Amino acid sequence: MIHSRIRKKAVIILASLLMVSSAVPSVYASSAEAGSYANKSLGPVSSKEVEAFADEFFERQDVKDMGIPGAVFVVVKDGKVLLQKGYGYADVDKKTPADPEKTVFRIASVSKVFTATAVMQLVEQGEIDVNHDVQEYMGDIKIKNNTDFPVTVEHLLTHTTGFDIVDPPQGDSISYDLSKVYPLKEYVKEWMPTVIRKPGDVFKYDNIASMLQGYIVQNMSGLPFNQYVNENIFKPLGMNNSGFLMTPELREKLAAGYNEHNKTSPIYHFAPNDMPHGGMLTTGSDMAKFMIAFLNQGKLDGNRILKEETVKEMSKVHMGIHPKVPNMAYGFEYAYQDYYNGQNVIGKSGAAPGGFSSWMWLLPEQNVGAFIVYNKSGKLQEKIFKAFMDRYYPKPEPAPKKYLTPTKEQLRRFEGVYRDLRVSYVLTRIHAAADGRLELENLTGKQVVRQVDPLLFEDENGSQVAFKENPDGTIGYMFSKTNRVSWVEKLPQPERFQDVPDNHPYAEYIEGLHQLGIVGSKPDGTFGPNEPLTRAEFVVQLINWTGIPASKAPLIFEDTHDMPEAGKIQTALEYNFIKGTSERLFEPNRPIVRQEAAAIMSRVMSGFGAKPSEGAIVGDTEPWAESAVKFIAGKQYYGPEVSISPDGAVDYRSKKMMTRQEAAALIYLASKWSVSS
Incomplete structure (x- = not known):
């Protein structure tokens, strides 16, 4: 079959649904407030007690209802392993138990901590300077930069690169051909992004940034990335069941991954094979060794992998949208902040194709760390983290909140449409209410917040919403629980189309897409509302909305080869959004029919x-x-072109050609969807 390399089903991941300076990290809440809450009498005490906690957690009905086949949970404190225990099966069919010492798991993006550790080792050796232009360390690979500002190594470590693309499509990142070789350097060349935004200005979780860290380690050390990590991190710590390459030995111990239907997922290789940003395989007991070493200022059993000052530097907040809302340390992130209970927590979560999920968290002041990994997708890591923090570091009684009392007029500066910088179809619309509150609405539902600081708001549960100003004092960015791994950008109002007046029946839809950058004006400033839309134009608008990068795979449709946007049509095919009119043809220039657009x-x-x-x-x-x-009729994704009968039935005019204004209504209304609707 010509489409055999096209993945059968694409999963678009809703993000949890991931000031560049270390000068004053103590201004951040995760560090500053920890001192007032830190209590050395808190925390896990004994192995027996921690095991009882874990056993109780995994017996909870809501946890059982998740249907996780197998998991490993590890807790360390004061240089000792308090618990490393498996629950359930690494392989259900073979009845192989999940074993913390024997079962190998994919830990996905937790790999980034190890990649950052390798970078910082070379910083210690003077081979890398975090403040230098990364171009110095890239050899013959050139970074495309449309700004006048260099990308530094610190920008890579804090995911503030300004890259246009931060995630290669999943289909270009895995291969089921286990014999195929994907060298890191060649993959970096293929997916080298372009810098389109001033580096350091905004935070956007960046897989390519971590991939480049790994390539720099390879280029500057003269060793393949996987070999460098093996020799300089894994071997010194005795992590004998860990690697960035799936060797026969690791494959033999690899847990089976399970999909949402509890069917085993096929084994795959990553591309590149030793993927720095997500390819690590390891066991729970090996992760315990790393956590102990890091909490012990870089040393385990006399073997040092990092200097004490380097560990402290990696543990600091280096990026945050607000003094009380941190985003990134070096290699670590500040996920699940709602559950920190006033403690200083650094961590890293991960989710890999095939059903693997993981989460490592460290409390440096408490000398405590924990790690959870399991073989089916789901929010188990969030559940166990909350349970752990509530059990061992309960939130102190909060002081009475002192809310500001802004007028509705003062809050209007925050109003507008905000687009997620990483997942562009995640839109947040903010309105000022008459009672001095802001109302946020997006795909996760509604959130009402009150102001506690000029640029900081909280909802009734204490979940924070922070804003950042532009240099001119206007609001530029926002960060909330909707997506903990990216800021969202406030979108400006573009100039109106000359042929779409305020009273036009499709004005809201057309101007809404215009503001999102999905549609643009013709040279004469018009939109052409009543003109038909081609199949290619409609598909390109949809891909622009989703933000999925244009595919770089060989084009399947022969009649799209000469089109500038052919890669986006190929992307739509790979994600099963579209079908050809035949095996090799798409008919991109044919006007799209309404039922085709609906499909x-x-x-x-x-x-x-x-x-x-x-x-x-x-x-x-x-x-x-x-x-x-x-x-489409049930969701009411249509404009005034449809007619509705007295009993509510919709005449969608399915076989009519779709006009540009009708397509605008369809896409704009779909952009306002919510998981609760």
Whole structure:
């Protein structure tokens, strides 16, 4: 089959749904406030007591209901392992128990901590300076930079690069051909992004930044990345069941991964094979050794992997949107901040294809660390972290909150549409309420917050929403619990289309997409609302909305080869959003019919995780499009072009050509979807 290399089902991951200076890290809440809450009498005490906690947790009904096949949980304190225990099965069919010493798991993005550790080792040796332009360390690979400012190593470590692309598509990052070799250098060349935003200005979780860290380690050390980490981190710590390459020995011990239907996922290799940003394989007991070494200022059993001052530097806050809201240390992130209970916590989470999830958290002041890994996707790491913190470091009684009392007019500066910098289809719309509150609405639902600081708000549960100003004093960015790994950008209002007046029936939809940058004006400043839209134009608008990078794979559709946006059409095919009119043809220039657009949009929304919907329809619709049209009708993703019968049935005019204004209504209304709807 010509489409055999196209992945059968793409999963679009909703993000939890991930001031560049170390000069004054103590201003951040995670460090500054920890002193007032830190209590050495808190925390886990004995192995027996921690095991009882873990056993109790895994017996909880809500945990059992998650259907996790197997997990390993590790807790360390004061240089000792208090617990390393497996629960359930590494392989259900073979009844192989999850074993902290024997079972190898993919730990996904927790790998980034080890990559950053390797970078900092070379910093100690004087081979790398975190403040220098990374171009000095890239050899013959050139970084494309559309700004006048260099990307430094610190920008890589704090995910503030300004890159246009931070995530190669999943289909270009894994391979089921276990014999194929994907060298790191060649992959870096293929996916080298372009710097489009001033480095250091914004935080956006960046897989490519961590990949470049690994390449720099390889280039500056003269050793393959995986070999460098083996010799300089794993071997000194006795991590004998860890690696960035899937050797036969590690594969033999690898836990089976499970999908949402509890079916085993096929084994795959990463591309590149020794992926610095997510390719590490390890066991729970090996992770215990690393956590103990890091908490012990870089040393374990007489073997040192980092200097004491380097560990302290890696543990500091180096990036945050607000003095009380940190985002990044070096290699570590500040995830699940709502559960810190006033403690200083640094950590790293991960999720890999095939059902592997992980989360490591450290409390440096308490000399405590923990690690959870399991073989099915789900929020188990969040549940166990909250349970752990509530059990051992309960939140102190809060002091009475002193809220500011801004007027609605004073809050209007925060109003507008905000777009996630990493997951561009995640939009937040903010409105000022008359009672001095802000109302946020996005795909996770609604959140109402009150002001506690000029640029900081909280909801009734204490979850923070922070803002950052532009140099001119206007609001530029926001950060909230919607996506803990990226800021969101406030979008400016563009100039209006000359042929779309305020009273135009599609003005809201057209101008809404215009503000999102999904549609633009013609040279004469018009939009052409009533003009038909081609199949290619519609697909490109959808891909622009999703923010998925254009594919670099060989083009399947022969009639798109000469199109500038052919890579985006290829992306839509790889994600199963579209189908060809034949094996090799797409007919990109043919006007799109409304039922075709409905079918494509329904596949996109299904990929996002939108709830099924079936509205009543009338009129003539082809059988193959009927379920899609019912979905669109049920979601009410249409403009005034449709007619609705007295009983609520929608005449979608399925076989009519779709106009530009109708497409704008479809995409704009879909952009306002919520997981609760």
